[in-house]
Amino acid sequence: MMSLGRESNNKLGRKKMGSILQLVVVVTLATFMIPSNANLTSNFYEKVCPQALPLVRSILHREIIRQPRIGASLLRLHFHDCFVNGCDGSVLLDDTPNFTGEKTALPNLNSIRGFEVVDKIKAQVDKACKRPVVSCADILAITARDSISILGGPHLWYNVLLGRRDARSASRDAANTNLPPPFFNFSQLLSNFNSHGLNLKDLVALSGGHTIGFARCTTFRDHIYNDTNINHMFATSLKKNCPRIGGDNNLAPLDPTPAMVDTSYYRELLCKKGLLHSDQELYKGIGSESDKLVELYSRNPLAFAEDFKASMIKMGNMKPLTGNMGEIRRNCRRVN
Numbered sequence: 001m002m003s004l005g006r007e008s009n010n011k012l013g014r015k016k017m018g019s020i021l022q023l024v025v026v027v028t029l030a031t032f033m034i035p036s037n038a039n040l041t042s043n044f045y046e047k048v049c050p051q052a053l054p055l056v057r058s059i060l061h062r063e064i065i066r067q068p069r070i071g072a073s074l075l076r077l078h079f080h081d082c083f084v085n086g087c088d089g090s091v092l093l094d095d096t097p098n099f100t101g102e103k104t105a106l107p108n109l110n111s112i113r114g115f116e117v118v119d120k121i122k123a124q125v126d127k128a129c130k131r132p133v134v135s136c137a138d139i140l141a142i143t144a145r146d147s148i149s150i151l152g153g154p155h156l157w158y159n160v161l162l163g164r165r166d167a168r169s170a171s172r173d174a175a176n177t178n179l180p181p182p183f184f185n186f187s188q189l190l191s192n193f194n195s196h197g198l199n200l201k202d203l204v205a206l207s208g209g210h211t212i213g214f215a216r217c218t219t220f221r222d223h224i225y226n227d228t229n230i231n232h233m234f235a236t237s238l239k240k241n242c243p244r245i246g247g248d249n250n251l252a253p254l255d256p257t258p259a260m261v262d263t264s265y266y267r268e269l270l271c272k273k274g275l276l277h278s279d280q281e282l283y284k285g286i287g288s289e290s291d292k293l294v295e296l297y298s299r300n301p302l303a304f305a306e307d308f309k310a311s312m313i314k315m316g317n318m319k320p321l322t323g324n325m326g327e328i329r330r331n332c333r334r335v336n
């Protein structure tokens, strides 16, 4: 009897162990499958370098006064960083013999800018912190948040989550595949955003990033010469500075107030004055969900601010490297 009892006890014990093991496997798998942002926190640098964030903001403020477009360029850098293998500073890496980085991918070549300002901020922050503690990926997230609130006002300020670490590699192919081009139609834009875990509201709200900055003729030429969903006078006025042939790098503002984060971007879409084909795809006047969001943001700056901030935080949470993954780069252009 005794031995039988022990055997069944052992069996029970093995069964219990089995279920515990199963649970551990499921929890571990789930942890890896959920895009992890659990380790990002808003007070990440509070103890190790409390002066870091105020310093980034003050350097950036000075730079924006010197060259107002830099805020737009830095916001775009954060977007292009996050959409390619997560927000890991990979967009900042120069090519090496081991990999071709993202800077020469089609959406980035002769287009993304702001690297010198990132270098300047990184050097001054490392000096103030006495060692490299703030990652390049976090510098992009902080400068994006600060650019928006400096150019838009305090209602656009949000608690940026921090603690990202920097990638040790980058991929031109991944940048070419994952960044949406301006000739995408609405369903292509939406499926691109969906593939990054973002939804329709995120697409319409984040496209509000085009409330600041400029685009080159080459990115909107087809739209002004060949599209019908565009205000005729608006198209004509743009053709002077963007001929059919030549002038590829001539700039036009993405909305009438390119140094101000406001909702005029959405008001322009209502009049078919979106600069890029992809902008105008968000509003066609057919009563779609996207149309309704454009209408809402065009008349309600606070609704835009709330949704934009929430979507920025969501974008910033995309696949960060945390813990002991990646590294804290000393120079944002090179792995350590």
Ligand code: HEM
Binding pocket: 069, 071, 072, 073, 074, 075, 076, 079, 110, 111, 112, 113, 180, 181, 182, 183, 184, 189, 206, 207, 208, 209, 210, 212, 213, 214, 215, 216, 217, 219, 254, 276, 278
């Ligand atoms: C929805 C898909 C998007 C497409 C197709 C797109 C495309 C473009 C293109 C073609 C340009 C002009 C680039 C050039 O002329 O060199 C541009 C500029 C810009 N984009 Fe986007 N973009 C998208 C979403 C976003 C998002 C989500 C953000 C940020 C939240 C953003 C922020 C910006 C900014 C700030 C600029 C101006 C940069 C500067 O002046 O230096 N874009 N975008």
